[in-house]
Amino acid sequence: MMSEPVLAARVAVPVPLQRLFDYRAPDGGSLPPIGSRVVIPFGKRQLVGLVIEHGPAETDSELKPISEVLDGGLIPPELLGLIDWCTRYYQFPPGEAIQLLLPVALRRIKPFRAPPADALELTPSGEEAVLSRAPRQAEIQNLLRAGPQLRQSLADAGFSMSALKRLIEDGHVRPTEAPVRVPRKDDLVLNPAQRQAAAIVLAARARFAAILLAGVTGSGKTEVYLHVARRLLARDRQVLILIPEIGLTPQLVRRIESRLGQRALTYHSGLSDGERLACWQAARSGQARVIVGTRSAVFLPLARPGLIVVDEEHDASFKQQDGARYHGRDVAVLRARQLGIPIVLGSATPSLESLNNARAGRYRLVPLAERAGGAVQPRWRVVDQRGHKGAMAPALLQAIERHLEADGQVLLYRNRRGYAPVLMCNACGWQADCHRCSAHMTWHQQLSRLQCHHCGSSMPQPPRCPDCGEPDLAAVGAGTERLEELLSELFPAVPVHRVDRDSMTGRDDFEQLLETVRGGGRCILVGTQMLAKGHHLPAVTLAAVLDVDQALFSADFRAPERLGQVIFQVAGRSGRGQRRGDFLLQTRHPEHPLLGQMLGGDYLSLAGHLLDEREAAALPPATALALLRAEAHQAELPRDFLKQAAGLLRSSAVELAGPIPAIMSRRGGYWRFQLWLQAPERASLANLIQARLPDLAALPLARKVRWHVDMDPIEL
């Protein structure tokens, strides 16, 4: 037997360096186990790191000792394995792993004071207390006799903080970790298609299976997840539900809670550090049974995992666009495989990536083709906008009028916020462009300012053309703000609600608007993406997409897929109640073959066509694609860097293209270029890039440009 080399703890340190650092055991102690949270000396600083593995020291210099072990074996090996795969596949430094694995509160050396429990219970004295002279307090006492309640739900129920405060001061009520009971609504009876879908998932309840639940809007996908979730909760398993970054969380969470009769914890960037820590710990201990989170929740430690759900799996926000560029959906599938549990990917408009995986037999496609509750699909019609100058053709306006007269609600989708996408000089043709981006600035009339939606720069309205001095500046085109104005003029008797990031600034604005709209009554909704996402608005009988044309001719090979998704999602908003809906598509290119394909039928057959086209063109997901991106203030630097990088990456295993400018060639003052790397297999592509990464980093130009690798990019 060979003599043992010095065993070191290989530690991930929160710095953007492509390697681990070796440390010896703390003075007078032994090597902390893998997954331990430790404090280590790093240069002049003390940092929090994670022990990723044990191994022989890989350095000639003397090892420093670990300063302190904060938590031994905090991160389970299963998660370390997942992160290891992610760092190698997505090519991000191990230090980024710390950001993904630890909530902020645990990335600091100082122990974090745990936030007070957010539930309240009666103390023994509170049970006894006679509160006849304090009716409000007595009501609270009565409520709490049934079990602990969240502070928040007491506040929602209209109890004042002062009454609560008094009860706490008097020692009648105290914070508690005890689980809060949520009254459970009875199960909806699943229809045969839903039952069958649930049965397929449940058949795999104790092993890995990836099920792609492709349910048309209104088919009741959520009921299927929740049915399955209940069965797994009954077996004492945890359920992790991943959702895109959207503000519908409160509504969705309430629905999940009442259906499951369980409290659901949320995990997303909107939480305070303390709240995130609390959720993280509850997930790790198993106390949290149901967790609803955005993509970062895929890295939560789970004591007894039973099911992962990825809702709206096609949504681009599952892909992190900076830092560690991982895809939450794909990582979730890998995690489910490692855990040996089923994962359900749900969408009315599945991504071509997932459909391709279904074609290849890696996922099981379970279509739900019928709307639940008997609602039927809307009638589709193309509105030819040619020959009309305005933002809305007469045929569209007539349809709006007709539906309003029939007391229907109208939903109009337009993917541009602001008043007008361009401000132009009528005299010389000058356009207000961003100085830092290759983009027009958007005219916001209410703010009386021009804004760049890409870099955030903003300026007041120029009083006259900066080029020719004429004062005749015109707003060209219509964003949601202008559409709202136009519609209010055309239909003065009808409320017009604008839904976009500018109008829905308050926390609950959107939620409240949805409530109002669900209350019924004629109205027009005009808005961006926010409006297209799965909201149930039963009184909407007309939905329309106002601008499909730029997507028809986009340079982005994903544009047709995205357009298809938006169109089917918006169409799905119409006619979900008793009355059949209409759906209109406004275009100046009614003869475009893509529109023909959509009009023909359902999303899955459109997606099938699109997937065939990707295969024919050797584009993802038929091939693996990675981008090497670089940007700098001078255009030559990233271009030259990528040229040199191309030389280093040349291999028979990959096809290289570029450097070519990004679709948005300049952003925030940076010139952006990219090198396309394509290979038949994702793993071999990742391996090649990983092997050459040190050489790339060693290029002198690598220090002069900002660069990174993006595996499976979705933004070009």
Add this chain to the structure above:
DNA sequence: AGCACGCCGACT
């Protein structure tokens, strides 16, 4: 990323 060291311009 930080934080050092290191060599050239305007200030008490």
Add this chain to the structure above:
DNA sequence: GTCGGCGTGCTC
């Protein structure tokens, strides 16, 4: 004569 600009290099 110094304070300080950010280029370059290192972190087990």
